[in-house]
Amino acid sequence: MRFFEEMEVGQRREVGAFTFTAEAIKSFAGQFDPQRFHLSEEAGRNSLFGGLAASGWHVGSVCMKLMIVDAQRLMSDAAARGERVAVWGPSPGFRDLRWLKPVLAGDTISFATELVSKRVSDSRPNWGIVQARQTGTNQHGELVFSLIATAFVPRRDASA
């Protein structure tokens, strides 16, 4: 992954796509979000969603998964080239998460991330704080998911 100094506002990256099967939707919902429209096709059809709909937390968790898998692929490529690899810190949170359209069984969602701001941390000057807009788009080209995530990114010149 990149260091703080190498990141530029406006940089965008596609991180991958995921198909939400009925089985996966019901499995996640049964564990974490057992509302009827996430568990049964019939209840989903009779809801505002119009079909079996994935939990919004399932969509967010899959976005996280694809972001991390993509980042780890970049890190291993960089390490293979003998480059120093930035290890990102934890995230203090996110804001403005929007579930804009339902994610229904069989939908394939493509996720992307775009840097919207960067600054040096006041309390931890070896770290930068970046904000990125993460989005999910369905197979019809409709935006279904969006949030603004915050993360700690190491500065290149900080002592390891």
Next chain:
Amino acid sequence: MTTLSFEDFPPGRFGSFGPQHVTREDILAFASEYDPQPMHLDEAAAGKSMLNGLSGSGWHLCALMMRMLCDGFITRTASLGSPGVNEVRWLAPLRPGDDLTLDVDVIEARVSKSRPETGIVTFKSTARNAAGVALCEMTSPIIVGRRAPVEETR
């Protein structure tokens, strides 16, 4: 069992829910599926991270908070879903063995302009560990059906 409607959510403390016990295996299972970072999977790597030890994914904590909201009241509420989440703040790490409780306040309740048979209730939910330390604050609206109007008779 009665179903809770928009009218049952006046601003103020709504309730406290849990406890929800979280095992090391729960943390590893969620992280390996959705957030495979070393700080959530590997004790040695986690010990060197900013969080000083194995911690659960923030998304796992959010999903557990959703489960506590469902078990607490949402599955017996006329919930029509949620448009999103205003803000999530991860304040302290989720640790193996934590027993979570959830304090839930209604911070706003208003009738929907576009669908007047529904209302939008905005909750602030705070997850705490057994020591009372706040781990996560979430501010999120849900759409709730209003109680059917009673026919006036005369």
